[in-house]
Amino acid sequence: MTDYSVIVIGAGISGLKATSDLVKSGIESVICIESRDRVGGRLNTRQGRNGKYDIGGSWHHDTLSNGLFMEEMSLPESERAGFVFDDEDRACLVDKKLGVLEVDQLECLAYEFEKWVEMRYYDSLDVEDVSYFQLCIEFCFSRKEFLTDEQLYHLPQLLRYMELWHGVDWYALSGKWSGIEHNGRNALVLHYDKILARISNPVKDKIHLSESVNLIKKLSNGKYQVNTDKGKYLCDYCIVTVPQSVLAISCEQEENEFSHMRKARIGFEPPLNGDIFEAITTKASFGSLGKVIFEFDSIKWSKTSGRILTVHEQPTDFVESIRSAKDLKTLLKDIEQKLPRSHEDSWKNPTCFLNLAKHTDTASFVALIQQPVTEYIETLTTEEVEEFFRPVLNKLLNSLGSSDYISDLNDEVKESKTPILKNILTSNWSSDPFSLGAYSACQPGDDPMDLVIALNVGQGNLRFAGEHTIMDGAGCAYGAWESGKREANYIIEKLFTGSDY
Amino acid sequence: MTDYSVIVIGAGISGLKATSDLVKSGIESVICIESRDRVGGRLNTRQGRNGKYDIGGSWHHDTLSNGLFMEEMSLPESERAGFVFDDEDRACLVDKKLGVLEVDQLECLAYEFEKWVEMRYYDSLDVEDVSYFQLCIEFCFSRKEFLTDEQLYHLPQLLRYMELWHGVDWYALSGKWSGIEHNGRNALVLHYDKILARISNPVKDKIHLSESVNLIKKLSNGKYQVNTDKGKYLCDYCIVTVPQSVLAISCEQEENEFSHMRKARIGFEPPLNGDIFEAITTKASFGSLGKVIFEFDSIKWSKTSGRILTVHEQPTDFVESIRSAKDLKTLLKDIEQKLPRSHEDSWKNPTCFLNLAKHTDTASFVALIQQPVTEYIETLTTEEVEEFFRPVLNKLLNSLGSSDYISDLNDEVKESKTPILKNILTSNWSSDPFSLGAYSACQPGDDPMDLVIALNVGQGNLRFAGEHTIMDGAGCAYGAWESGKREANYIIEKLFTGSDY
Structure with a gap:
């Protein structure tokens, strides 16, 4: 089995950012495993008859504090994606x-x-x-x-x-x-594929497309074994960036009516800890924009x-x-x-x-x-x-x-x-087993704080990133991007100061 | 010298509310001394050719949390002042x-x-x-x-x-x-005179109009002596509701270019304490709407x-x-x-x-x-x-x-x-020596918190009320009203529990 420093699961913007930051810092022993045949996750630019469309996330939100947007603006105009402020003064x-x-x-x-x-x-x-x-x-x-x-x-x-x-x-x-x-203000991006390409191209050779993870197992020597439909890998750190919905079906123990969607399910050994399990199963929900x-x-x-x-x-x-x-x-x-x-x-x-x-x-x-119209339409x-x-x-x-x-x-x-x-x-976000909806949402009685805290703490060297793991920028592309940065930094610090193992 | 439980200085809405609440609670030994020949202070309804106008404060601000507005709404329609929501969706x-x-x-x-x-x-x-x-x-x-x-x-x-x-x-x-x-939303009041009459009518006999206070002196027995241009009074508690601008000229020790406006000046013996003096002279300003x-x-x-x-x-x-x-x-x-x-x-x-x-x-x-246009126009x-x-x-x-x-x-x-x-x-707010502007304002470097805290602490039984003495509702009629209520409650509690003297 190949042994990596870090395995990143999911090549959405959080996974890509984490992979890219790790490689940039000199940590070359990284792979990013993606179940789909494309990068981007819930960012997806599709070609239509009149042009391209972002069928998933398509805005730069919070442009006064959006780190991804600021990074884009620091680039020469030819290298960055266009955008247009489309907020209206009045609905x-x-x-x-x-x-x-x-x-x-x-x-x-x-x-x-x-x-x-x-x-x-x-x-x-x-x-x-x-x-x-x-x-x-x-x-x-x-x-x-x-x-x-x-x-x-x-x-x-x-x-x-x-x-x-x-x-x-x-x-x-x-x-x-x-x-x-x-x-x-919020700005409509034209389009996210250019941003994704910018982040993913330098780490192209690290990304395994069309490969699904089905088990993450902690071994007695502290390493993690990651099993996919194509092979097995070892690593010291694992960053899980799959959507909250996929974590939710990963928490399900028994077969049920949604079992046909369990294709994306990941087994965790030992199981996800009590705080994460509790938050995912009782304090967090998922919406289908x-x-x-x-x-x-x-x-x-x-x-x-x-x-x-x-x-x-x-x-x-x-x-x-x-x-x-x-x-x-x-x-x-x-x-x-x-x-x-x-x-x-x-x-x-x-x-x-x-x-x-x-x-x-x-x-x-x-x-x-919105849900449930989305499910119906799709x-x-x-x-x-x-x-x-x-x-x-x-x-x-x-x-x-x-x-x-x-x-x-x-x-x-x-x-x-x-x-x-x-x-x-x-769009097909609600039926796609790798998303099962567009992004995290709150139903009455939920508390997103509980989940964010539990996932930030993580489970030893099992780390979490994605739009559902952050408060500032929750549900946004830039929030996901920040969370990838956060986890890469965490690991870089651990590896370079040797404070962990 | 007549000896009162409480002397309220100023018959603006804060002074009227304080007087009214004190009397309602059974404290009959109260007078309210007002330098103008009318009640209302910076609330002033004037008759014009086409109708009446509030030349000073004329809105119910913050109608979700405005206690005065809620009190009005609890009255039969005939007893309350009318209002109209005049906020615009768009300027x-x-x-x-x-x-x-x-x-x-x-x-x-x-x-x-x-x-x-x-x-x-x-x-x-x-x-x-x-x-x-x-x-x-x-x-x-x-x-x-x-x-x-x-x-x-x-x-x-x-x-x-x-x-x-x-x-x-x-x-x-x-x-x-x-x-x-x-x-x-904010609501335009039609007009404040009806609200003022409702609050002041029950305590009409307590209000001395056209009488100016020029000295407030603490005596060795703990009582306060209040000197006006018409006489002298004693009291146990004194609530000073004059505008912040009048407190500011009261802090001036020497004659200066504004001395002609010092008609409204009140001498304090002992002088206002260090916190109040400091805040008024360095952390607070006044505007002329x-x-x-x-x-x-x-x-x-x-x-x-x-x-x-x-x-x-x-x-x-x-x-x-x-x-x-x-x-x-x-x-x-x-x-x-x-x-x-x-x-x-x-x-x-x-x-x-x-x-x-x-x-x-x-x-x-x-x-x-706005200032300085107001000064010029007036x-x-x-x-x-x-x-x-x-x-x-x-x-x-x-x-x-x-x-x-x-x-x-x-x-x-x-x-x-x-x-x-x-x-x-x-309007004539900027030239009137009893207002010297419309309401408190902040210039660069000011900090209203310092003044509010100092005036809330007060100086023993020398108490302060008015729009400049409160944070929630600062500069608003309802804020002034709340501050009058606050000081009345303070004294009522002291007098009835006997915790003071």
Whole structure:
């Protein structure tokens, strides 16, 4: 068996960064084992008809504190990936009946809501977590005296925008952890493949693609044995950068309904320690932010708005329900009945559309969807996906000054005054056994801190990196990158000071 | 000499609240001494031609945590003052040349700037405070790579909006303390006189109007002797609620150029203790948020925007200066030369206009101005004030779809298709010796915490209340109100538990 100093498991951006930093520091005895036939993990740039798209992570978040972004900016322009600041000053909301919504103070109310949530959970650490759905309805109920009918009706539509950040619908999303504070604007990357190539090319010969790890075993001499479907290796340090979802199925002891997805499962001997096991199985969840890309023949709509939110359909007596409610508990039940959890109609949930016409002059929209819509959509055929989105897509186009589109997925129509839909690309994060979703998420009662702490401590020379192992930059490409840097540094220090063994 | 349990000095909302709470708790031996011929202090509702205006404090700030607002809301509607949420989702900016500005991502950049300032001062407590002017220019300089020419040119114009919150221009405003975080929306009160009457009416017989305190002396028996221009009183506890500016002149030992304003000076024997003296003379400043009200014959402009900011004129080569600058220090000097500190032209500083047409269907604008513009304006005649504001006021009206106005302060014109200016009301906070400005402010290097702590500790039974004595709600009516409640509670507890003397 070949004996390495370090084996990195997973060639996502955290694994690539760790591998690269180790090699740069002079530690040449490193390999990075990746189950897929490509590097990047949940960063994935795909070629479409109108150009390339990042079907997974596609932003530089927190550009005031984003180390990866700063590194990019320190390079000559030709060597770095392009980007465009696509945050909008104001959300453009499109309602099924009303079209573009212009409601007075709706953005102010969203800020007020954020502050209200912050005050609720920051005053005391022990306040019970509830779903984001419950929080939204509770805010409407408790502040109804200060809301007009119009605000009361549309505020929940705007607030659900948060679902498209977390990839989880409001019933499953933790209220306590739903708030997202940004350190500066967010920039759409054009595209991540260039960044990945920059980091991975210098360590290309260290990366084993299409090789799956199935066992990590600590030997009595302190070394780790890593078994894959292609061979066995020994190492002193092992950095596990697989997604939290893969750690979760690795914690499952028995066969169950998800066993067909256990292809990516890794056995640990000894098993993952109590803190990690406990956190993964009881304090952490996973979301499926999905993407659907609609490619048209040419731009036949307005470039004014770069981000459009098609909002969920509201029951007509929503305002009346809130105004007449006597207590919150009954109201919540009432509203839940009126807002059935459905993903068979595109107006039942909010969808966020990036209008690439504005940002990159491309005749394409990127739709962001949330769990459980993602799971549903990712099982459909292209024709079924088209059918599902047609109502919101047409309303969106109408709101941008265009007529309904013509569906032409077989590429037969040559010309038309109305937009011609030529191609659809759909993500597959929820069905892919090596991701099982887009990134870590919080359901009511979860506590990401517990998992981050347990994984930072690690298990001896078994180390962990990835977006789920860090607080600043959690769920972000740069967070994953920082975590890879962190673990490489940890090992470099140990090896060079000899403080470990 | 009459001997009281408590003497409250000042019948602003803090003094009124303290007096009222003391009496409610059964302590009847209380008087409240007020130098003006009215209650309210820096809350002052004046009658104009088109209606009433709060020439001083006029908002319920932080409506999620504002105790005074919550008390109001617990009353039957007929007993409470009306209010209207007048926060705007987005600032409407009016430029001298361009009219209404619609710059992409300008609001996003303002948020980014806020976050940048927060990160700068929160990472370490020892970061040097600089002026808000310097911070704004430094942000533009350090982030210029991420800003378009248009954003770079207009961003400082938007950022100066902060001057109209603090009542201080950006050269004199502390960068460190400039950020304002709101606990929820802010509501324009219609008007504060009703709230003041509600609090003061039950204790009317305790209030001495038009009586000025000139000495507070601690006697050897522990009692305090309070000398006014009308008599002498004894008391066990004394609550001093005069503005911080009056405390500042009370700290001055010698006659100086401001001696003519020393009418409001109070002598303290023994002098104010070292902590209070030190904080007042070196760590605290005072701002002059002024108001000018323009009353027209009838509404002949758009009601769409309720808050309009006329922005300061920018030098044409501002962007070039920033792009070509080699170092910050030289750039700051360069910009300061191009942006002379001038208050003789209404385009040299930003002004915030409340469009009361939107909020109360009144043909009036309320202009908010900052130090040193306030000092200048408050010395002018009504005709001079009109002349000063004419350029921005006309541009404002044009931007709201109206033609230039006709000035008719003598009420001679009967009818016109264009707005007829009928009356102007101007605040006098900066010249009034009992306020010497609108409310406490921070200049670079100040630290409000030091003063708040020193005044909360007090000096034995000499207690302090007012907007400058509290952190949550500093500078706000509700903060002053809370501080009055705090001091009343302190004394009530002492008197009823007998723990003091």
